[in-house]
Each structure stands twice: as structure tokens, then as C-alpha cells.
Amino acid sequence: MASASLSTPLCDLLGVRYPVIQAPMAGGWTTPELVSAVVNAGGFGCLAGSGVPPDRLREEIRAVKERTDRPFGVNFLLAPPGPGSQDVAAVQRFLDRFRERFGLPRGETDLRISPPPLEEQLEVLFEERVPVLSLALGDPGELVQRAHDEDMLVVSMVATVEDAVRDAQGGVDAVVAQGAEAGGHRSTVELGPDGAAPLVGTLALIPQVVDAVGVPVVAAGGISDGRGLVAALALGAAGIQMGTRFLLARESGAHPAYRRRLLEATEVDTVVTRVFTGRPARGLRNRFVEDYLDAGSEPLAWPLQRAAAGDIYAAAQAANDGDHSPLLAGQGLRMLREEGRGAAEIVDQVVAEAEAVLTRLGVESSGAPSA
Ligand SMILES: Cc1cc2nc3c(=O)[nH]c(=O)nc-3n(C[C@H](O)[C@H](O)[C@H](O)COP(=O)(O)O)c2cc1C
Numbered sequence: 001m002a003s004a005s006l007s008t009p010l011c012d013l014l015g016v017r018y019p020v021i022q023a024p025m026a027g028g029w030t031t032p033e034l035v036s037a038v039v040n041a042g043g044f045g046c047l048a049g050s051g052v053p054p055d056r057l058r059e060e061i062r063a064v065k066e067r068t069d070r071p072f073g074v075n076f077l078l079a080p081p082g083p084g085s086q087d088v089a090a091v092q093r094f095l096d097r098f099r100e101r102f103g104l105p106r107g108e109t110d111l112r113i114s115p116p117p118l119e120e121q122l123e124v125l126f127e128e129r130v131p132v133l134s135l136a137l138g139d140p141g142e143l144v145q146r147a148h149d150e151d152m153l154v155v156s157m158v159a160t161v162e163d164a165v166r167d168a169q170g171g172v173d174a175v176v177a178q179g180a181e182a183g184g185h186r187s188t189v190e191l192g193p194d195g196a197a198p199l200v201g202t203l204a205l206i207p208q209v210v211d212a213v214g215v216p217v218v219a220a221g222g223i224s225d226g227r228g229l230v231a232a233l234a235l236g237a238a239g240i241q242m243g244t245r246f247l248l249a250r251e252s253g254a255h256p257a258y259r260r261r262l263l264e265a266t267e268v269d270t271v272v273t274r275v276f277t278g279r280p281a282r283g284l285r286n287r288f289v290e291d292y293l294d295a296g297s298e299p300l301a302w303p304l305q306r307a308a309a310g311d312i313y314a315a316a317q318a319a320n321d322g323d324h325s326p327l328l329a330g331q332g333l334r335m336l337r338e339e340g341r342g343a344a345e346i347v348d349q350v351v352a353e354a355e356a357v358l359t360r361l362g363v364e365s366s367g368a369p370s371a
Helices: 009-014 032-040 054-067 088-102 118-127 143-149 161-169 202-212 226-234 256-264 287-295 304-318 343-360
Strands: 020-022 044-048 073-077 132-136 153-158 174-178 217-220 239-242 270-273 281-284
Touching (some): 009 174, 032 044, 032 343, 044 132, 054 118, 088 287, 161 174, 202 226, 226 343
Parallel strands (some): 020 044, 073 132, 217 239
8 A cells, every 4th residue: 555645646637546657658668568567556557659550559558458447548749740851862871881781672762751640549549438648749739628528638748847838738637747867759849950859857857847837747757766756756746757667567568689788778878869760869879879970970850760760670679689779768777677577566666665765754654754
């Protein structure tokens, strides 16, 4: 049973026991097995809907519902195309050096990218009565009202106070404040002229977002254990969203080379770069990143870069090669000790550690300091 100190307004809002969210992670990592294990353990789990065709999304949602009747969410990335290079031919000729290793043909210069089928995907969510819509990398805008009309809650991820205020004023039910330590894409729409995203650390960002909005704030970025959960609550957050830690859960879809690299990496081994997809994202510095950065070659604009390099990423993953596909990860890497632990054990462990920290700090279950 969680101490009262761990029961926050986020738990009431989402109808969960613990204020621990498993981050949606596009790429096939957040499987229905992972999401359902987290929610059955008392946390909140989220499928990644980005890039998932509507029919498959429906199957994944149903697979979660077969395993649990507790609430869960589905996430989409809203970033519009650009900014950045459109010179596909130049980038493909650069990427050809990676293709040789896998015996792949020269890269296509005629990349046809259809816009994401967001309308069809949303229709699936509405029909399947998914309880929570999770959004990132964009302004939720009119999606908030549409989701509310379907009795869904909306959670949006932001990386600046300005975006948090925009989303809170727009009616979202909670915001995830994503610090610079976070693995994955920086959750901003606007990028600087050089394509860079704001990098405000979790410790600085959380209290400033908390002070600016009236909805529950969830802390994300570099949080990997119960100490991080208590720290987030101390900063005024109502919970945490962890991505990297859950990649190592037994139920995650992360491939063996990815898992091994995560366990070998340290806090200095990640970089925020546009080379993976065209938008700034934090991931492990592997050979692909190093070669790209050494060459100083300009990646394509989002989402062209992901599409251009997609054959290389797929071949690398199929070959269990950790060097030539994005291994997105946050900075809390030395805290990842386990391999093969179930997601429920991770939730239990984070909660137990947080309770131990509260006891050490002399915080009783009422939340009041002990005498
Ligand atoms: C592999 C990976 C993929 C991610 N994909 C998504 C995504 O599809 N949607 C999203 O909202 N956030 C995504 N994120 C970011 C997470 O929501 C969250 O901000 C981040 O994982 C928190 O930092 P941490 O990884 O240090 O726990 C991803 C993170 C990782 C590590």
C-alpha cells in the first residue's frame, strides 16, 4: 500500500495508485504487454501511436484491454514537417556509407512521405474508448476539446514554461514537463534558427512550470528510481514519467543490442542531435551518431531524415546491431542496473525506494515531517 505522501492529484485524475507513468516510446518499444504490466502494477502506461497504422493501433489497444481493465493512454507526436534541409540526394549519398555494411542498395532520392493518419488514428481511440490522449511535440489545439467530448483526458508534454501555459490555457488535464535530461525528442514545436531546441534541466524546469499552471505537472527526464520520484514531488510535481528505465523491462520491445548498450552506458554517453529523425532527440552516441557528427553533415528536415535512413535502421535492428539505428535514451543511465526485470517489479521498486527516502527524510505518511 502506498503511503499517503505518494498519493497525489495525478493519481486521482488518472485513477491510479502510484504517480508513476511509463512514457510512450515510438519505435515498437512500448508493447501492449509493457503497458498492461505497468497499469496492473498500479502505475499508468501509455502506448506510442506515432507511426502506427490505424488497424495495428486498434490491435495494440485491444491487446492492452485484454490484459487489464484499468486506464491507459495512447500518444501522438504532433510536430509539423521541417525546418531544415530538403536536399535528399545529398543526404542519401552520405548515408550510403552505412548501407554498404548491410548490403543495402543506394538510398532512394524520391522519398514520398504521406502525412500521419491522425484523423483515422483518433477515430480508433474514440471507438475503443481509450481513457487518455497523450500528446507531444506540438500544440494540442482543438484536439483537447475533441478528446474531452469523447470523455477522454488529455496530457501534453512540454519543455518550456511558455508551452506549459499555452497547453494549460488550452484545457489539457495535466502537463508532462520534460527536462533536458530526457531520452527521445525534445518536446517543443519551435526550434531555433540552427534547428536547436531549448534544453532546460528537470530540476530547474519543474518548479517553474508548477508555479505557472494550475493543472498537475508530471516530471520527466533522467528520473530512474525512487529518489527521483521524491525529488519530483518535492519540486511540486504530482508524479513522474519514466522512459529509459522501462526500456529494460522484460516486456519492452527493445532489442538485445539496445538493452546491452543501455546497461553499458554512463551519464556522459548521450547527445541531443537531429541526425536520427531531423528533430532534436537525445540518444546514445553510437557509431552512426559519431560518424555523422565527425563529418559535420547536415541531416534532412523532420520527418524526411527518419524516412531517408529507415532502411539502415531496420537492417541494423534485424542484425541486432547497436551501432546504426537510433538508441534513444535519457541521462539517468548508471541507475539502470537490472536486466530482464518485469515492469511491475520496476514500479514496485520505485515506489518502495520512494517510501524509504520519505522515511529517511522524516516525512510521515500524512506528508507531515515527523517529530
Ligand atoms: C526510446 C524513447 C522513445 C520515446 N518516444 C516518445 C514518444 O513516442 N512520445 C512521447 O511523448 N515521448 C517519447 N519519449 C520521451 C518520453 O516521453 C520522456 O520524455 C522521456 O523518456 C523521459 O526521460 P527518461 O528517458 O530519462 O526517463 C521517448 C523516449 C525514449 C527514451
